[in-house]
Amino acid sequence: VATEQRFQQALSSPLEAAFYTAVLAAEPSQGLGLSIRPSACDLQYLVSSPQYAVYLGTSEEGTGVVKQTKYCASARICTGSFPGAPSPQTLVVASTVFIDAEVPSFQVAIQLAGCAQTDLPAPSVQYSEPGLHHQLQDAGRAAEAAADPRKAAQDQPPEAYPLQSPGSSSLLESSQLLTDINVWAPKVTLTTFPNGMRGLQAQEGFRQGENVMLFPWTRVLKVDNHQRRSPLPHLIPDAVWEAHFWQQYPYNAAVKLLHELSLGPRSRMHRYLEMLPEHVDMPWQWTLEELSELQNPTITAVATDQLNKMSAAWHVLNSEQVSMQNVTWPAFNWACSIIWSRSFGMDSLEGLDKPSHRLFLGLVTAIVLGGALLVACFKSSYRSWFRLLVLILTLILAFLSGAIQGLLLESGTPAHYIGLLPGVDLFNHQALLPQPNIYMSSPGQPGQWNWRRPLDRFVRITAATDLLPGQEVFISYGQKSNSDLLGGYGFLVPGNIWDTYQLANFPKQVAEAAASGLLPPVIAPDSPLVQHAASFGVPTLGMLGVDGNDVGRLQDLILPLLGPPRALEPGLAPPEQAAIAAWKVLGYACSQELSEKPTTLQEDEAALQAAATDIEWRFRSY
Numbered sequence: 001v002a003t004e005q006r007f008q009q010a011l012s013s014p015l016e017a018a019f020y021t022a023v024l025a026a027e028p029s030q031g032l033g034l035s036i037r038p039s040a041c042d043l044q045y046l047v048s049s050p051q052y053a054v055y056l057g058t059s060e061e062g063t064g065v066v067k068q069t070k071y072c073a074s075a076r077i078c079t080g081s082f083p084g085a086p087s088p089q090t091l092v093v094a095s096t097v098f099i100d101a102e103v104p105s106f107q108v109a110i111q112l113a114g115c116a117q118t119d120l121p122a123p124s125v126q127y128s129e130p131g132l133h134h135q136l137q138d139a140g141r142a143a144e145a146a147a148d149p150r151k152a153a154q155d156q157p158p159e160a161y162p163l164q165s166p167g168s169s170s171l172l173e174s175s176q177l178l179t180d181i182n183v184w185a186p187k188v189t190l191t192t193f194p195n196g197m198r199g200l201q202a203q204e205g206f207r208q209g210e211n212v213m214l215f216p217w218t219r220v221l222k223v224d225n226h227q228r229r230s231p232l233p234h235l236i237p238d239a240v241w242e243a244h245f246w247q248q249y250p251y252n253a254a255v256k257l258l259h260e261l262s263l264g265p266r267s268r269m270h271r272y273l274e275m276l277p278e279h280v281d282m283p284w285q286w287t288l289e290e291l292s293e294l295q296n297p298t299i300t301a302v303a304t305d306q307l308n309k310m311s312a313a314w315h316v317l318n319s320e321q322v323s324m325q326n327v328t329w330p331a332f333n334w335a336c337s338i339i340w341s342r343s344f345g346m347d348s349l350e351g352l353d354k355p356s357h358r359l360f361l362g363l364v365t366a367i368v369l370g371g372a373l374l375v376a377c378f379k380s381s382y383r384s385w386f387r388l389l390v391l392i393l394t395l396i397l398a399f400l401s402g403a404i405q406g407l408l409l410e411s412g413t414p415a416h417y418i419g420l421l422p423g424v425d426l427f428n429h430q431a432l433l434p435q436p437n438i439y440m441s442s443p444g445q446p447g448q449w450n451w452r453r454p455l456d457r458f459v460r461i462t463a464a465t466d467l468l469p470g471q472e473v474f475i476s477y478g479q480k481s482n483s484d485l486l487g488g489y490g491f492l493v494p495g496n497i498w499d500t501y502q503l504a505n506f507p508k509q510v511a512e513a514a515a516s517g518l519l520p521p522v523i524a525p526d527s528p529l530v531q532h533a534a535s536f537g538v539p540t541l542g543m544l545g546v547d548g549n550d551v552g553r554l555q556d557l558i559l560p561l562l563g564p565p566r567a568l569e570p571g572l573a574p575p576e577q578a579a580i581a582a583w584k585v586l587g588y589a590c591s592q593e594l595s596e597k598p599t600t601l602q603e604d605e606a607a608l609q610a611a612a613t614d615i616e617w618r619f620r621s622y
């Protein structure tokens with residue numbers, strides 16, 4: 001309300017020229033374009049978006065290039081001016097942050113002052129190009145940093161949340177490290193392999209089923225997704241945690257990591273924190289140009305979304321409600337990329353979930369207690385001090401039994417954690433073989449951890465096959481495509497057997513194929529395949545071929561659409577005809593997808609060769 005009032009006051013001050021107030025419908029992760037076309041004028045602007053920061057920019061007619069940008073932090077009214085422009089330009093407004101789907105709109109009022117032209121047309125609101133939005137954000141941030149020296153100073157690693165942990169550069173590998181961080185793994189060491197990648201190496205052979213590593217789960221740095229209350233209430237109040245961080249991966253765990261880092265040598269994880277990589281090459285840190293070189297809209301969309309959400313979380317961390325000072329943008333970036341690239345999701349059952357376990361423990365407690373009491377009361381031949389001792393012991397046991405009962409009451413409460421498992425996060429990902437050479441805590445699936453408190457004290461990593469001395473020991477991060485690996489961990493694996501590509505434009509491609517008469521002749525040209533394609537979902541192609549379910553579904557779709565019997569190839573049953581047609585439709589979609597790419601594979605490879613030294617650092621991986 002306060003912001004609203006200030007805003008109204010500002011707007012009611014005498015103005016020389018027209019001003020416009022627009023209530024803009026905000027789409028999650030979208031930029032907004034305000035089509036006002038002032039020519040040769042100064043723009044003054046006032047922006048009120050109580051929750052969200054916005055950037056304003058001008059884009060020159062026709063070029064789509066953002067020229068001037070100004071940043072306006074959330075909950076503030078900003079003023080400034082854009083220099084006069086020789087030609088008409090579009091004013092672009094972009095929200096810098098992810099706008100929650102629950103927020104239908106936010107207010108942006110723009111006052112145009114000093115314009116030569118007073119009868120400016122009413123603004124029409126349209127969504128700007130996502131690319132423009134990205135550009136605007138980049139330029140806005142740069143302008144923001146340049147305009148505000150305090151901001152530039154803030155970008156230096158502050159004392160409270162140091163970016164570079166002491167000693168990290170000298171600690172690339174160490175045979176001692178796993179012992180130092182309290183992980184039991186006597187037969188593996190941290191090594192940098194000839195390909196430049198740091199990982200775990202077997203020093204001795206392993207037999208199938210042998211334990212490779214035992215991780216004491218008390219050493220985990222975790223956040224419980226079921227817990228709405230703040231894990232750091234003195235820094236982040238419960239209400240703020242619940243509204244902005246609860247279940248918000250990776251920001252919730254990133255905050256815990258930054259806090260742990262701020263403890264310095266007092267942290268029980270100090271040695272581990274020292275060896276974390278200083279940089280993880282996550283795509284949301286790339287420029288728009290770099291992203292577009294990938295020619296992969298999925299990655300661009302993921303990177304944009306991640307950046308927007310991170311920006312929103314960072315704004316909250318720097319708001320007055322939070323007492324974690326000096327969380328700079330680089331520090332928060334770093335913490336998020338560490339969580340993204342190294343954390344695990346873990347399911348745990350607190351207490352004992354099986355009734356038989358509970359019954360067994362209950363019986364043991366009853367027998368021990370009952371036996372002790374019997375001895376104390378009926379063996380009158382014992383001396384009184386002995387009887388007293390037995391009674392005290394019985395009371396202690398009763399107390400322990402209460403604790404056990406407490407645990408039993410907790411039984412079966414599921415918890416889902418995300419967290420860092422120091423040491424376990426040193427295993428690299430195996431994506432060239434269908435099976436990793438080790439398993440994580442059985443019976444968990446690769447990438448999935450299940451354990452049961454208090455029965456399992458350790459997370460176990462066991463050899464799935466015999467391992468030879470000298471071999472790198474991998475786990476599997478899951479059956480992830482290169483897009484998923486790049487978006488989620490900042491690396492990809494050439495030859496990844498789980499790699500897939502999504503034909504996101506499938507309906508459009510089928511429609512184009514139909515319009516140009518390219519559909520297989522067995523499908524009638526006027527068949528409703530095009531309409532059906534729109535509801536089909538996104539077909540996936542992969543290193544292992546086309547997703548069998550997609551082909552099956554496409555085949556089922558095509559079967560009733562087949563043309564008259566004479567169009568069918570003789571000797572083939574309709575289901576076979578439908579199967580052939582399904583493959584042909586997919587073939588058309590694939591070739592059209594490729595033809596829409598701005599460069600060929602050969603050109604991409606040539607560009608890669610040419611840039612070899614410039615991008616060499618990207619291949620050095622921690």
Ligand SMILES: C[S@@+](CC[C@H](N)C(=O)[O-])C[C@H]1O[C@@H](n2cnc3c(N)ncnc32)[C@H](O)[C@@H]1O
Binds near residue numbers: 198277489490
């Ligand atoms: C959980 S950590 C693994 C340990 C890491 N190599 C280290 O030394 O700290 C995940 C990071 O390791 C690297 N990585 C893991 N598996 C990889 C692979 N198969 N190829 C390339 N880099 C990989 C990536 O940088 C990824 O972000």
